[in-house]
């Protein structure tokens with residue numbers, strides 16, 4: 022567990038065997054990303070900071086779709102969309118245009134959604150993920166802008182509620198719909214793609230994935246070259262993986278029974294973890310797309326180069342830099358850069374402490390303890406991590422002691438120094454270890470005899486005895502050396 | 510009939526309150542049904558405020574009627590439709606803000622064809638408006654209430670909106686001046702859309718000068734309308750009695766079959782009058798004119814089918830007994846829209862549908878480009894184009910309402926202008942059996958100054974605009 026990292030894998034290790042994809046799974050995802058870090062909505066001046074406010078408190082004639090109100094494009098939203106496009110290696114178009122997608126739904130105050138159709142803001146990109154057989158490329162068909170509808174709220178469950186309430190606070194939030202090519206070959210790859218996408222979005226500072234409705238997924242999946250099913254209403258990465266796993270089994274069963282998978286839209290029931298066919302009536306949509314006459318085509322050819330300059334370091338680049346700059350293992354670099362906050366946390370610690378040690382302790386210990394408690398890195402202070410590493414480096418505490426400190430900090434709070442004092446975690450002095458070793462040798466003649474007879478393992482029980490006598494405050498390696506010295 | 514200058518003098522000598530009061534009485538006695546809502550109390554209150562505090566605006570204390578598809582904060586705005594029953598906008602349209610800044614007093618909301626869909630103001634849920642020259646006849650449409658109110662002296666000024674002729678047609682039928690500005694000159698913010706890519710708000714008055722003054726007040730850039738353009742022009746300064754050197758194009762395509770002989774003669778006489786005053790005439794060819802009506806109606810109806818989707822009874826307007834939302838939506842729309850509106854929504858929906866989109870909507874857009882090019886070519890050689898505004902004078906109430914196609918055909922001379930986005934003004938140029946005839950003067954993009962000057966010169970040298978309907 023505490024081995025020094027010495028293997029430095031190149032990023033994106035190539036798998037030794039090629040992934041066979043036995044079921045011929047093809048998955049494409051449409052991900053709706055709310056650009057919720059913008060200050061205002063996409064076509065009006067209403068704030069995006071509504072999550073803690075009463076329903077319908079951040080609305081205006083524009084996002085309520087009142088008669089006569091007109092949309093005006095939020096330039097910052099276009100910039101954010103271009104930023105994402107560039108980060109996804111997309112081609113950013115010369116000009117972009119908005120269209121109306123016409124359909125009726127109570128959450129849609131205008132009876133149409135302003136979205137893009139021909140001339141999306143960016144297209145033809147890709148992202149790299151850790152696939153079933155190493156590095157795998159997922160094509161990005163397009164990433165286009167649109168507006169979010171309002172939110173329907175039901176008293177109790179949707180089936181039992183006597184009425185529907187509509188909150189238009191969300192109406193008009195800027196969305197980016199990122200459409201992938203059908204390049205994912207397993208639900209696991211789909212999940213990794215979503216993780217990667219979310220990670221990139223957070224690096225770009227356009228998106229806070231923790232807010233309600235921040236990321237919504239529709240998945241297209243086919244097997245064995247058959248027709249695809251579109252699964253709607255997936256709201257989490259885990260949900261996407263589950264829905265797709267279910268769907269593969271369902272489609273395989275259809276084929277096994279001699280049936281044919283039909284092209285259809287299915288709804289993911291998150292509670293039951295199954296997909297259900299939606300009525301064909303609901304999917305027989307003709308959206309009658311046509312250019313939004315109230316928004317002029319936007320010439321954006323000049324925007325991309327300047328925005329490119331402002332692009333931050335992205336996860337893959339940072340991962341490679343961590344390996345190079347800090348000499349840490351690629352697995353560690355990958356784990357550290359998989360979440361922006363974690364990467365920032367690591368880098369701040371690594372600047373002031375041994376970077377390799379920091380990587381080991383953050384990835385292998387702290388991350389596990391956080392996951393176990395369902396906490397994020399926000400729950401741990403970097404000053405505390407620094408103290409723990411300093412205490413360890415100066416051999417004032419043992420590794421077991423360090424784990425104890427981290428656990429205590431997460432469960433009860435305090436500071437590392439206080440915990441060391443309270444729990445008496447300071448490594449005991451050499452004299453005490455020496456005395457304990459002498460006692461251990463005296464009290465365990467059989468082990469001594471075994472060791473001298475060549476059974477190396479017998480030494481372990483002697484080390485254990487020393488640790489017991491010092492109540493775990495001795496450094497195991499030091500105890501071992503002292504014992505070896507005394508045994509000649 | 511009083512001009513802005515005369516009213517300003519009277520307000521100075523008497524008071525705005527007295528003027529407003531006088532007009533409110535006229536409206537109350539009027540047989541025209543030109544208003545859907547009269548905002549008497551707020552108008553009087555505002556007049557008193559201006560009287561006591563003074564106001565330096567160009568329209569200080571002067572009453573104005575607003576077409577009922579322009580949003581007025583606190584005053585119900587119906588679009589002459591049952592579906593907007595009870596809707597009171599919480600905000601002012603850009604033009605209303607401008608009018609208030611200029612000191613104008615909103616005296617009421619003018620009748621119109623439901624959602625501006627019509628050429629006669631007969632499709633209003635609130636009943637047809639009547640033509641002051643003959644109350645058996647239509648005032649034209651869709652801004653019929655605005656034009657009739659000005660012609661009948663119910664009010665000195667009015668705003669309308671023009672999607673395919675809706676300002677110019679009633680101006681022509683009612684014998685007043687009406688301007689359809691270049692697309693983008695007046696902010697559409699607050700104008701309840703019929704066909705966004707075609708329409709502009711436009712002023713009505715009894716003289717070209719007053720139209721220019723009102724236009725000066727309401728024109729100008731507005732960041733809330735993405736199609737609004739930045740231009741700084743003072744249109745009142747175009748009031749020069751001089752057309753020497755002006756090159757007038759006369760497109761024969763606009764004098765074709767279906768044009769009333771007397772209308773044709775009046776317009777040709779008017780053109781010769783301008784020639785006498787120093788203008789020169791040129792033949793111009795506008796070969797795609799004959800496709801304009803089809804293109805216009807497909808585009809307008811397509812946009813309308815989408816624009817009117819928001820009227821579902823969920824947030825404002827007519828409400829029916831609640832059922833599931835699907836049922837509620839269709840019941841509200843079935844009960845709230847009139848036949849002509851339903852017809853246009855259906856046709857527009859059809860034109861945009863999969864399988865028909867390219868055949869109708871896309872083709873209409875291509876034709877629109879050809880028509881624009883017709884105008885661009887023509888304006889290489891001429892400064893203005895002159896045509897009849899309407900092919901005939903006002904027809905009888907009920908005469909065409911049962912025959913939608915013949916009503917659509919009435920727009921033949923006005924719709925190409927909206928497709929091209931150029932400005933155009935209708936001015937009185939004659940009479941046919943006591944009914945006014947309008948002449949249409951069309952200009953280059955953003956060259957309202959030239960058409961206003963041409964119209965002003967014509968007005969200064971003729972007296973068609975002075976004649977008033979009897980009993981007014």
Ligand SMILES: [Zn+2]
Pocket residue numbers: 062065066067079080081082083084085193
């Ligand atoms: Zn808003």
